[in-house]
Amino acid sequence: MHVVIINxxxxxxxxxxxDKIIQSFGKGLHVSGATYExxxxxxxxxxxxxxxxxxxxDQIIFALPLFVECVPGIMLEFLESLPTERxxxxxxxxxxxxxxxxxxxxxxxxxxxQSLPEQxxxxxxxxxxxGGSFLIRFRDDxxxxxxxxxxxxxxxxxxxxxxxxxxxxxxxxxxxxxxEKNPWIVHLLFRLFIKRLVRxxxxxxxxxxxxxxxxxxxxxx
Amino acid sequence: MDMTIVLNTLExxxxxxxxxxxxxxxxxxxxxxxxxxxxHCLGCNMCWLKTPGLCAIKDDxxxxxxxxxGAENLWLVSDTRFGFVDWRGKRVMDRIVPMxxxxxxxxxxxxxxxxxxxxxxxxxxxxxxxxxxxxxxWSRRVAxxxxxxxxxxxxxxxxxxxx
Numbered sequence: 479m480h481v482v483i484i485n486x487x488x489x490x491x492x493x494x495x496x497d498k499i500i501q502s503f504g505k506g507l508h509v510s511g512a513t514y515e516x517x518x519x520x521x522x523x524x525x526x527x528x529x530x531x532x533x534x535x536d537q538i539i540f541a542l543p544l545f546v547e548c549v550p551g552i553m554l555e556f557l558e559s560l561p562t563e564r565x566x567x568x569x570x571x572x573x574x575x576x577x578x579x580x581x582x583x584x585x586x587x588x589x590x591x592q593s594l595p596e597q598x599x600x601x602x603x604x605x606x607x608x609g610g611s612f613l614i615r616f617r618d619d620x621x622x623x624x625x626x627x628x629x630x631x632x633x634x635x636x637x638x639x640x641x642x643x644x645x646x647x648x649x650x651x652x653x654x655x656x657x658e659k660n661p662w663i664v665h666l667l668f669r670l671f672i673k674r675l676v677r678x679x680x681x682x683x684x685x686x687x688x689x690x691x692x693x694x695x696x697x698x699x
Numbered sequence: 700m701d702m703t704i705v706l707n708t709l710e711x712x713x714x715x716x717x718x719x720x721x722x723x724x725x726x727x728x729x730x731x732x733x734x735x736x737x738x739h740c741l742g743c744n745m746c747w748l749k750t751p752g753l754c755a756i757k758d759d760x761x762x763x764x765x766x767x768x769g770a771e772n773l774w775l776v777s778d779t780r781f782g783f784v785d786w787r788g789k790r791v792m793d794r795i796v797p798m799x800x801x802x803x804x805x806x807x808x809x810x811x812x813x814x815x816x817x818x819x820x821x822x823x824x825x826x827x828x829x830x831x832x833x834x835x836x837w838s839r840r841v842a843x844x845x846x847x848x849x850x851x852x853x854x855x856x857x858x859x860x861x862x
Contacts, residue, residue: 489742520741543742547840548783551790552739558780578810586836590783593830597781665805673804680748680801687749694800695751696815698768 479512479641482531484519486542486553491518495614496541499575502630503541506637519556532560536568538600543611544576544587563599570595571603571646573633577612581658584609604646606636607655616683701725703772706763708732708787709826710778718774718824728766732791735759740793747801752815760794767798772820772850779829783837788825792841799844806846814846822850829854 483504487496500516507514517528532538542553549557572591574584584607595602614630617623632654639650664672684693691697703725705718712731736758745755754760767773777788784792798819799812821842823834835852842849 487742488739493743545740545742546789546792546795547837547844548789550739550742551786551793554780554783554786554789555739558786580810583810586833586840589833590781593782659808660810665808668805677802684748684751684801689749689751691751693747693751693802694813694815696768697750697752698765699816 479507479537479644480535481507481512481514481537481539481640482528482535483514483516483539483541484528484532484556485516486519486540486550486556488520488550488552489543490520493615494518494520495611496543496573496575498614498630499573499611499633500541502633503573503637503640506634506639507641508637509634510638510641512637512641519552525556525559528556529560533564536566537571537603538568539571539573539603540591541573542575544574544584548587548590557594560598562597568600569603569645570598570600571640572605574605574607575611576609579609579656580660581607581609581655584655603644604648604651606646606651608632609655616679618682618686622679701772702770703727703774704763704766704770705729705774705776706732706791707776708778708785708791709776710787718776725772730763730766732759732763732787735762737790737794739790740796746797747799751800752797754794754797756794760791763791763794764797767795767819768816770819771817772822772847773845774822774824774850776824777826779825779827779834782828782830782833784823784825784829784834795845807843809843811844811846818846820847820850821845823852824855825852826855 483500485496485500487494491497504514515531517524574587588605591605592602614626617626680693707729710733712733737760738756738758743755746753775788777784779785798815800815802813804811804813821838823838838852839849
């Protein structure tokens with residue numbers, strides 16, 4: 479199997495969480511004997527080659543972060559540049575991720591992705607979803623690094639699963655997201671402890687980035 | 700009096716006279732984004748973690764954020780593609796992130812980012828063939844993220860908003 483992976487994130491590859499997910503997923507593909515080629519839409523110079531690869535190959539995966547409840551604008555722009563008819567059949571699949579961790583946050587985006595393949599003369603190969611990816615970029619303490627490494631490493635297995643099943647239409651893939659909605663205990667713990675902890679973490683990241691203003695600053699008031 | 704900002708993302712800047720009839724009361728300002736220099740959001744998180752509330756991209760969108768800070772309602776006017784708003788319409792919505800801050804809370808049982816300023820109501824006037832029910836759900840979700848209510852989704856050439 480040879481897979482074309484298109485990173486639909488606008489963030490530069492070096493800092494892209496989507497890219498880290500793809501690299502891990504790609505390891506899984508390799509372990510199972512598959513190959514892949516990767517294009518990042520954050521680099522406009524790769525658009526022509528990405529378009530060519532989309533036309534030529536039959537296994538295409540778009541990996542993307544959820545932006546304002548759907549696909550990032552930059553990926554929509556790229557999609558508009560693709561031909562909507564094709565000579566050879568192909569399958570379009572998706573890896574969707576985002577900062578919030580509950581499944582329901584992704585369902586509208588998933589629904590949109592589900593509708594896309596048909597509009598390009600392709601079949602739908604499913605959508606692998608996982609939340610809580612905001613912290614992938616921030617692994618400055620051991621505990622966080624361990625948690626994020628575990629999150630990223632889980633994609634290796636999903637790469638292997640994709641090769642053996644040929645798509646993400648499996649129970650394993652549908653369970654990848656975890657909770658559809660957090661149980662009440664999480665809401666309670668969030669109010670009591672987690673909220674304060676999360677705020678402190680964000681403030682620490684900001685400090686590391688050289689931020690000199692409060693995070694709830696209102697510069698235009 | 701409520702201030703309404705209309706972001707018209709149609710290519711030629713033309714808007715139907717419909718906008719005038721949509722907004723019954725208050726002040727309205729229409730901004731044609733086809734005349735503006737607006738880049739895609741880079742997802743860099745600078746507006747949340749480095750310069751809170753200020754976008755790292757120095758283009759015409761800063762002017763839009765300033766207007767939104769003084770507004771209660773936002774209408775997006777957009778063409779459609781693939782059953783959804785097109786990339787020009789989505790691009791201006793992706794850039795709205797500085798209106799929220801990094802902190803997270805539960806609002807109405809949903810994980811949400813805190814508001815940096817105040818709630819903003821959101822409505823959509825669209826052109827072309829699209830999945831109206833999908834757009835209504837998207838509009839509701841966008842409004843929910845902004846702690847406002849959905850003002851409705853209207854197809855250009857039709858009358859009343861569909862709430």
